[in-house]
Amino acid sequence: MSHSADFTEVGASQSRPSQVRWYILHVLWSLGWLIWLSVGVVSFGHALG
Structure with a gap:
């Protein structure tokens, strides 16, 4: 979770356009x-089916 916290700190310390870009x-x-994920689920379903 520290990774997302770092992103939040970076966004807060930079200008508005940077926040939009990160978003x-x-x-x-x-x-x-x-x-x-959906492709993996479909492939897994075909492998089973």
Whole structure:
């Protein structure tokens, strides 16, 4: 959890555009993780099925 705390401190110490950029990167990372997870679940289901 210290990793996300570091991100929060960096965002607080920088300007507004940097905060927006970090937010967008975080959203994109979350979407990518969800896509990877769903693909893994589908592949696992096909392997079982």
